[in-house]
Amino acid sequence: MIPLLLLLLFLGGCEKLETVFVEEDLLQRPPAKRCSDCHADIYREWKKSRHFHAWTSERFRIETENYAKVKCLACHAPHQVDPGRKPELRAEFREDGVSCVACHFKEETKSMHGPLKVWSPPHPSKQDLSYTKSSFCASCHRETYKEWKLAKVERSCQSCHMPSLGKRDLIQKFPFHLFHLAKPRTSHEFPSLKARPEDVEVRLEPGKIVLTNVGVPHNLPTADQGDPKLYLLAEVIYSDGRRKKVRKILSPQSKTALAYREPREIRIPPGEVKEVRVKLLRRLAWSEEKELIKEITLRTPSP
Amino acid sequence: MKAKALIAVLSLSGILFSADKVILKKPPESLKKFYPPASQKFEFLSNMYSMSTAFYGINLNINEGNWKGAKEWALKLKKTYIETSKMVPEWKDYFKPKLADNLVKAVESKSVDKVIEASKKLGQTCAKCHADNQVAVKLVYHFPSFDNIKIEDPVEFMELETGKYMKKLTNSLKALKVYLTQGNVEAAQEAGANFIERARQLRSMCSKCHTNKLSEEVIVGKEFEGHLNKLEELLSAQKPNREEIFKTLGSIGMSCSRCHNVHLIPALVQEAFKK
Numbered sequence: 001m002i003p004l005l006l007l008l009l010f011l012g013g014c015e016k017l018e019t020v021f022v023e024e025d026l027l028q029r030p031p032a033k034r035c036s037d038c039h040a041d042i043y044r045e046w047k048k049s050r051h052f053h054a055w056t057s058e059r060f061r062i063e064t065e066n067y068a069k070v071k072c073l074a075c076h077a078p079h080q081v082d083p084g085r086k087p088e089l090r091a092e093f094r095e096d097g098v099s100c101v102a103c104h105f106k107e108e109t110k111s112m113h114g115p116l117k118v119w120s121p122p123h124p125s126k127q128d129l130s131y132t133k134s135s136f137c138a139s140c141h142r143e144t145y146k147e148w149k150l151a152k153v154e155r156s157c158q159s160c161h162m163p164s165l166g167k168r169d170l171i172q173k174f175p176f177h178l179f180h181l182a183k184p185r186t187s188h189e190f191p192s193l194k195a196r197p198e199d200v201e202v203r204l205e206p207g208k209i210v211l212t213n214v215g216v217p218h219n220l221p222t223a224d225q226g227d228p229k230l231y232l233l234a235e236v237i238y239s240d241g242r243r244k245k246v247r248k249i250l251s252p253q254s255k256t257a258l259a260y261r262e263p264r265e266i267r268i269p270p271g272e273v274k275e276v277r278v279k280l281l282r283r284l285a286w287s288e289e290k291e292l293i294k295e296i297t298l299r300t301p302s303p
Numbered sequence: 304m305k306a307k308a309l310i311a312v313l314s315l316s317g318i319l320f321s322a323d324k325v326i327l328k329k330p331p332e333s334l335k336k337f338y339p340p341a342s343q344k345f346e347f348l349s350n351m352y353s354m355s356t357a358f359y360g361i362n363l364n365i366n367e368g369n370w371k372g373a374k375e376w377a378l379k380l381k382k383t384y385i386e387t388s389k390m391v392p393e394w395k396d397y398f399k400p401k402l403a404d405n406l407v408k409a410v411e412s413k414s415v416d417k418v419i420e421a422s423k424k425l426g427q428t429c430a431k432c433h434a435d436n437q438v439a440v441k442l443v444y445h446f447p448s449f450d451n452i453k454i455e456d457p458v459e460f461m462e463l464e465t466g467k468y469m470k471k472l473t474n475s476l477k478a479l480k481v482y483l484t485q486g487n488v489e490a491a492q493e494a495g496a497n498f499i500e501r502a503r504q505l506r507s508m509c510s511k512c513h514t515n516k517l518s519e520e521v522i523v524g525k526e527f528e529g530h531l532n533k534l535e536e537l538l539s540a541q542k543p544n545r546e547e548i549f550k551t552l553g554s555i556g557m558s559c560s561r562c563h564n565v566h567l568i569p570a571l572v573q574e575a576f577k578k
Contacts (some may be wrong), residue, residue, distance in 0.1 A: 063452075065339060065451060066339050067343065069337070069447060209514065247457065248457065249457040252505035253506060253508075253510050254507045255503075255506060269493075
């Protein structure tokens with residue numbers, strides 16, 4: 001390995017090294033697969049993310065009538081992501097959805113922008129701290145970003161949806177990875193996450209159930225164009241033995257989602273209530289599955 | 304003077320359609336292949352724009368005394384016209400290739416009168432087809448379909464197509480009115496609660512076509528929400544005030560009709576052509 005390294009270094013001195021190893025095609029908007037030649041781990045994570053599915057998603061295809069609804073396309077196959085600006089539709093490799101190149105390559109500097117200071121011979125890189133801020137996500141997650149701002153919390157979108165993986169190698173390509181130290185890595189799976197039972201407070205008050213989102217610093221659920229849902233299933237048992245069911249869909253698109261720390265009252269049919277059994281489930285925008293978030297039995301008076 | 308007249312004739316003939324009646328015929332099968340999902344290129348429509356541009360090119364060049372330029376556009380128009388006549392066999396008879404050729408000859412003769420005459424004749428073939436077909440084609444191929452839109456019923460937790468959902472929504476509304484009229488309070492309250500939930504959920508369909516929240520706001524925004532909240536309030540009373548409830552239902556109905564005014568006609572035409 002050492003001789004190889006030396007050989008590399010002798011190729012015309014250090015100044016030129018920056019240009020000698022540039023792989024030109026990386027600056028010509030290649031498909032995401034090309035990035036995996038070196039960033040194999042990050043690529044593998046991204047393939048599991050919804051950003052990878054943004055264009056090929058069957059639901060998206062159907063709802064856009066086979067991509068005929070033109071105004072729907074730009075966020076699902078963007079050309080370049082700049083905080084505060086609506087993206088434009090990309091011309092090439094749309095099946096990559098929200099891709100590496102779209103998020104990291106900037107036409108203005110012809111280089112990869114990212115959160116770190118790196119030495120990256122195959123392509124120029126530029127440290128750009130906007131990558132660590134919520135506003136980076138806001139050009140597409142517009143509504144969610146607005147809700148998050150209202151919540152006035154410190155934590156960024158990235159801190160929850162791109163959790164830290166500790167220090168790791170950014171590249172896996174032999175032998176280049178030997179020249180680089182491990183650096184802070186963040187998960188490119190962009191996990192959707194799931195509210196914990198304690199994130200939603202459920203209380204019983206006379207004539208109503210009161211739900212409060214105390215843990216997720218945006219609407220629960222939140223959406224721009226997707227249609228995720230929260231399902232409330234309650235069985236009300238009265239002192240006289242009568243039972244009544246209360247069912248509700250709480251969804252961002254019907255403007256009934258739970259805003260952060262804003263109590264939501266749900267009426268229950270009148271009568272002397274003995275107990276209420278409440279189940280809260282969620283369905284993500286792209287999934288058919290209903291997942292349980294919380295199950296609780298409430299009695300009067302509520303503690 | 305003559306050049307001015309030419310502009311007037313040209314802009315009337317090809318592009319606008321001045322029908323005193325609008326006929327809706329189902330667009331022919333073979334047109335399908337020039338529209339999504341079969342093609343993203345809108346080849347038929349794009350030929351239309353080429354012909355319209357060519358008409359304008361003739362007009363503009365003659366105004367500037369450039370007969371050579373005018374002839375190039377006339378030849379382009381003829382070529383596209385003939386090409387288009389072969390795209391949809393069912394519409395073959397609308398085209399009169401001879402008239403396109405006559406227009407080229409008229410331009411060659413450098414006589415403004417002849418060009419006006421030939422343009423008018425050719426333009427009439429455009430206008431005839433537009434009067435018969437344009438509206439229907441617009442409605443079928445340019446207005447998104449409500450058929451692909453599913454709304455989840457908040458009472459039964461089931462995804463339904465728009466038409467079926469509307470039926471359920473309306474049935475709970477009718478049930479509310481019937482029980483209320485009969486004085487069956489508990490049943491009215493239950494039907495009312497179902498209607499309110501279903502009406503609230505209507506808004507979840509808008510984002511499947513609209514990306515601007517303002518479009519939603521004007522029809523099913525705060526005002527609509529306010530009326531639904533009021534209805535909920537009225538129904539929860541021990542002795543619901545029937546008159547007030549009917550009044551509130553009237554206000555809610557305004558939003559329904561506004562939405563129908565904008566969307567229903569295209570939806571009905573699409574539906575009719577599917578059969």
